[in-house]
Amino acid sequence: MAYSEKLLDHFKNPRNVGTMDKSDKKVGTGLVGAPECGDVMRLQIQVSDNGVIEDAKFKTFGCGSAIASSSLATEWLKGKSLDDAMSIDNMDIVEELALPPVKIHCSVLAEDAIKSAVKDYRVKNGLEVPVEEKNHG
């Protein structure tokens, strides 16, 4: 299977790899997937006092598409408000990286990781958590 240049670039030179202190109140952590399924993503955001994502980090166990999807997600998250972050759709990732159909689940996982990180931040800081709208089944 031939992958896009963008995907290969994110895989070979992943952006924002790292770990934040998950006990920090400014940090939201999303850990999604399972080792048995062959992919686990951990995505973390650091949010400023005025509700903007200042920094994002990830680590991913998974195939090239999963790694590239989460790397891309961290790039997109920086500078976004939490609401804007919540509106990132997995199909945006599919399009940007030209993911083949068998790899769409990787983008779904990245979207789940974003949502889970934002939720974690909101819960931690006593903010209202909107009801989930989308269900990937």
Add this chain to the structure above:
Amino acid sequence: MAAKKIYLDNNATTPTDPRVVDTMLPYFYTMPGNAASRNHPYGWEAEEGVDYAREQIAKLISVEPKEIIFTSGATESDNLALKGVFEMYRRKGNHIITLKTEHKAVLDSCDKIEKMGGEVTYLDVQRNGLVDLKELEAAIKDNTILISIMWANNETGVIQPMKEIGEICEKHGVLFMSDATQAVGKIPVNPKEMGIHLMAFTGHKMYGPKGVGALFVNRKKPRVKVTAQMDGGGHERGMRSGTLNVPGIVGFGKAAEICQKEMAAEAERLSKLRDKLESTLMERLEEVYINGDAENRMPHVTNLSFKHVEGEGLMMTFNQNMAVSSGSACTSASLEPSYVLIALGLGDDLAHSSIRFSLGRFTTEEDIDYAIEAMVKGVNHMRDLSPIWEMYKDGVDLESVEWTEH
């Protein structure tokens, strides 16, 4: 400069030996006849080529040339043996025993047989990939007609105790069939010594061409017959109709002859390279596991799991330059990892982390040195990225984490 390309996926297919290709070429150009044409020199030459190849192949596995039935490959041979025996011996019984780690050609044929009214027992293997002989014997019933157990596994290289299985079959009067695709031409294979009655193998796993395989069918004590699955001109003693693939068969024969001459030295050379690859990786990387029995194993194969690294992602770090295969199945629709490794009792996570290296005739020490560096670099890259490797290093019990299945 062209990028370096290293091929360590010889269990998938082997490159055709140039000596084989040279032998085949005249059968495309100057000797294009049909081996079944009895009335002109074109047919005679083709038939001679086929007869000679049949002898070369029979000699490699110490059987009579008449006991070799040519097919299109091991998948067809497996189908012919299993379905052919089932149809031929149905009056005697309808029960077949096989292993969960068999090739899909065997498992899917058995599945079809079940739909045709057969009964199939799929035995588990032990943690090392070997069949439990007591369990095997206990599974035999009055209506058992056939036991089908592969000689060497394609994913792990594990070699089954053929002789002991043959003795059990003999004792109970059950036919013994073996898919020996990965063993023939690589290690000594003598079906008669093992009590095997039917044995499938193919050209393209032993440096011959693709598209040609064989089924050994025992002719004496007992005389075994299979019902043809391909009807037509009655070629191959009526067991497999269809114009013979003369150039392919000639190449297959030459490949067998070369293997017979070079097998011992090749196996020794490759096992040294394999051991170097394996031991260096285990030395330089933490948490590397050998999948399958390390003793009863093909000399050129190693299947390793690199904990907390996903196999397909790992392959992407080097797959422009090096070909291996993985038990991870991130690309398959089912997302199921290798059923062979799962049958060995590996957790799904270790199965996703597996890489199979299969060396071959054209593998050099330089290739292995390259492979070691590429693997160390790739595994470290992937572990730097892996949250579960980090958790593991921090002493988190991964079993206690609540994962979100998806």
